[in-house]
Amino acid sequence: MEWITYEACDDSVQRLIAQGAYRPALEALVQGYQHVIVRCCTAMLGDAAHGEEITQEVFLGAYAAMARFRQDASICTWLFAIARKQCLKALRDRRRPRILWRGC
Numbered sequence: 001m002e003w004i005t006y007e008a009c010d011d012s013v014q015r016l017i018a019q020g021a022y023r024p025a026l027e028a029l030v031q032g033y034q035h036v037i038v039r040c041c042t043a044m045l046g047d048a049a050h051g052e053e054i055t056q057e058v059f060l061g062a063y064a065a066m067a068r069f070r071q072d073a074s075i076c077t078w079l080f081a082i083a084r085k086q087c088l089k090a091l092r093d094r095r096r097p098r099i100l101w102r103g104c
Helices: 003-018 022-045 048-068 075-095
Strands: none
Touching: 003 022, 003 075, 022 048, 022 075, 048 075
């Protein structure tokens, strides 16, 4: 997919968000960016399965944040920022020691 295609996707998503049509905007985001976000997350995490899992979190995070999207950045920049934050969180969680809760 070429960047010109992403720009067309961005325009569509931006228009849908402005209309308050968040579900169609999410569908357009997933259709336009799923493959590149999976590749990005897989590269950051070093694991394809974990990359796909975190990609789902990226799109859920984008959906949850759509109402607050201020258009200060492009859709592409906004989505990749969400992906980066989700991947960094996953890497932190992976390194964090597991503490088991023991009831009294």
